[in-house]
Amino acid sequence: MRDYRDVGVEVAGGTLAVRHWPGEPGAGTVLAVHGIASNGLSWAAVAEALDGVEVLAPDLRGxxxxxxxxxxxSMAAHADDLLAVLDSFAVDRAVLAGHSMGGFVGCVAARRDPRRYRQLVLVDGGLGFPVPADMDIDQVLHAVIGPAMAKLDMEFPDRAAYHAFWAAHPAFAELTGEVVRAYLDRDLVGEEPHLRSACRAAAIREDAEDELRDPAVFAAIHELRVPARLLWAERGLRDEPVGLYPPAVIETAAPGTVATHFVPGVNHYSIVLAAAGAATVAAHLREAL
Structure with a gap:
């Protein structure tokens, strides 16, 4: 396992927690942004595969x-926080990576501050599909992310119970090991037998409204001024045979300025949390560096 440290970075409203894997001089920096109900340790397997490269993975606000x-x-608030992270670590330019909602954050950040980002690597995220204005955002979230939303209203007697909750998730069936356990543990607050998710429900709802209904967020991927690529997983959020981005969507909606790469044998989660998916993502990040 690589050496790491957890660092606090001051941002508007408090202190952002950042997992920092130091790198070798001259190897470059990856700034990695997680999904809507996740945390920075979703990038741990990718960081392990990027041995020698500095990796900064914040827990987003909330x-x-x-x-x-x-x-x-909002995506803009997260983009502000990313600049604070880069400044705190004295990083002038980084490769920016975003998984799921982190891809939308990445698009907004890279469009707004292209001088700070060498390239943008989107991992199963960043390409928008608006939802009807009359649909309640909680309905949308439950339909799309399911258990990741349900956990907000649940308590768990111990960590094993929380691990078991996710082990029953179809997309997590083959996700085991210390990386996954540490990722799940970072999402828990409170004391046994009243553990609950660290995700703040209001932050998830606010981000979902922005991610799924703001035309400026949808437009960001089409207005990038840095080189970008989109890695899209074969399978979906619940391990469905068709992924979040079906081939037809990639063919018709992905902008020609963004290189697209199909990643077989992975779902929306295992593309970053499993060794094989993480190795593919890391290979693209090394190429971007």
Whole structure:
């Protein structure tokens, strides 16, 4: 396992928790952004596969160990926080990686501040599909992310119970090992027997409204001024045979300025959490560096 440290970075509203894997001089930096109900340790397997490269993986405001950062949440607010992270670590330019909702954050950040990002690597995210205005955002979230939304209203007597909750998720059936356990543990707050998810429900709802209904967020991937690529998983959020982005969507909706790469044998989660998916993502990040 690589050496790492957890660092606090001051942002508007509080202190952002950042997992930092130091790298070798001159190897470059990857700034990695997680999904809507996740935390920075979703990138741990990728970081392990990027041995020698500096990796910065914040817990976004309202998640993980940043769950008490105050203020509203949006793609623009996260983009501001990313700049604070880069400045805190004295990184002038980084390769920006975003998984799921982190891809939308990445598009907004890279469009707004192209001088700070060498390239953008989107991992099963960043390409928008608006939802009807009359649909309640909680309905949308339950339909799309399912258990990741349900967990917000649940308590767990111990960590084993939380691990078992995710082990029953179809997309997590083959996700085991220390990386996955540490990722799940970082999502827990409270004391036994009253453990609950660290994700702040209001932050998830605010981000979902922004991610799924803001035309400027949808437009960001089409207005990038840095080189970008999109890695899209074969299977979906619940391990469905068709992924979040069906081939027809990639063919018709992905902008020609963004290189697209199909990643077989992985779902929306295992593309970053499983060794094979993480190795593929890391290979693209090394190429971007």
């Amino acid at each position: 998640r993980g160990r940043s769950n008490d950062v105050k203020g509203e949440s």
